[in-house]
Amino acid sequence: MSWGGNFDLAWKKIPVGKEFKKPEELVAFVEKETKFYKWYSGYYSQIAVLRIKKDGSEKTVNVTLIKGKYPPMYTPEERQKMDFDKLGEQPANILWDGEWNEIKPEDFPMNVMEVILPFDMSKVIYI
């Protein structure tokens, strides 16, 4: 997939220039830099575009991060137990099999030059 541009409209471009050894490190980095969208049906989401160096060349890849179940199709028993607010305090996961995800676990360790956060979070109001 392609964003069709140079990310001129991106909200934040963060120079990184380091190797993330495991997916968890990348997730922690993104969580530190931005809030997640809180979808009341039962999940949180965010997307990061990574400018990475692989096999001597640079490219951009998309990573989707999720907390909770995606899509949010919970059973009645799961809903009974779910604390939606507490879910937000848990670490996110990469949605490995999502349409917007272009990395795999075996891509780590990953040399990341830049993390681009496309969406402006400043006006979002949380319930």
Place this chain on the structure above:
Amino acid sequence: MATFEKVSLEELNRFVVQASWNIPDVLSMRGTEGVNPLIPRQLYEILSGFDSFYRWNTFEEAIIDKVGIDGVAKMAKSAHDEIGTKINSLHIWCLLAVPFGTGRGVLGNAGILKYSDNSDAMRTIVTFYKVLEQNFRTDGNLWTAFGGYKTQLLNDKMLGTLKNSLEPLTAKTKASFSRFNASGELLAFFGHFDCRLGVSDQGPYDLGDGRLMIVRDHFVNEYHYHWTDVCEELPYVYTLVFTVDKSKMKRWIINDLSTSYPSPADYQPFITHACVFKRDKWDSSVQKVPLGTLDKISEQFDTCVTKLYTKFERMCDLEKALCGAWTYSVGMLLPFALRAGIYEELCDKYGMWNNIPMVFKYFYQVNDIAVAALPKLLKGEGWVPLIP
């Protein structure tokens, strides 16, 4: 043809990404409802995808040509001082979701079109949506979900008028109001072929006195549809304004589909005050309706529902599918076309009601496509952005 600046491909793709999260938020559980033995909903949703994907940009450009981008912005702002209008969150949301979803998403999935098809048209569609949404919402966000799941549109003057019109409910008027609310909502769903376009909530408005106010429209007689002839004695819309005791409510969420999800779900015991208004036609003046007349009106609603049920039972699948598809392909643009003064021209010159030949070419295959693709779409899949 008026020229206007369309969103860039990058911005368009950003919308698509956020939309792919928004869709499962509002619709993933709706995907569990299965087939409707009376109305072929999934079928008509997909059929409307053809027209919306291939033709909405033409209708929207005609609207922009007539009133300019400023005129489109003004239409959206009309929601700030009017009630009983279909310029609402759901109709605006649909202008993005339907061509991308049931249009591009489902038809692309089925191999009927390529994801790269019609990209310039998609830029018109997103631009139209963006202009509407930016001028409609008052919190700078583009989705209700990002605005704390509130749709607070009305200006202080309008809020004051509504607040002053509220009447405290007795046990009797509360029962009447509850029945009126339920029956009117059912008829509004029915008249719109079991989609939500006939119902719209906005709010909650915190009145600062321990009450939350909700403004709810029930479009019980969308007279632009031929099947609603059974409702011809009813006005176009009833607007219900009511307050709930804030201390009893954990939350009141209103999503992008203008649908409320109160917590607790059974909010009715906590309704304190209410009033009702109506418009006879889409552009008639707003008139107050006495609470003492609600029982009689509810009986009219029930009669209309029974008549519509009988009418729909007599229709064949093809007719029901076309009627349902029109509630989308025509109905979603209808309020904007009317307000721009271009509805008749869209019908006569542009043939808005005449579905494109693809609809008929694929009619008998679409059901299989719908059954396979729609549940996937409602989960947010099939929104691959454009290839530049």
Place this chain on the structure above:
Amino acid sequence: MQAIGTGFNVFKNGKVEGIIKKVEKPKDVSSLFINSRNQLNKFIIVSTSGTATFVAPMLTGGVKGMIALTGAPESHLGLLLREYKIPSIMGFQLDNIKFEDIKEGATLVMDCEDERVGKAYIK
């Protein structure tokens, strides 16, 4: 009592008891409405479909309860059942019994005491 399954409780209500009537096609709905209109308030409808317009006359007729084998409280029918205050369980998963084996005329008990999970039993 025989437990027959669980599903999404549309709103918290308590326990409700009624006579089972099953609907699968529009004709089932319309003939129930025409022939048994004055008794609808004794019936708990078990519907194969969780769609709103299909069971509309059951709502206007004021049934005692509704169990739908598909759908969820977020769907159109869920919204309407909430507004009509008809005790309902949607997305009901039958357990150890098939729809065809549910006997019309038997007494059904709906347990809607939990905010999320609804259960049903045949007496």
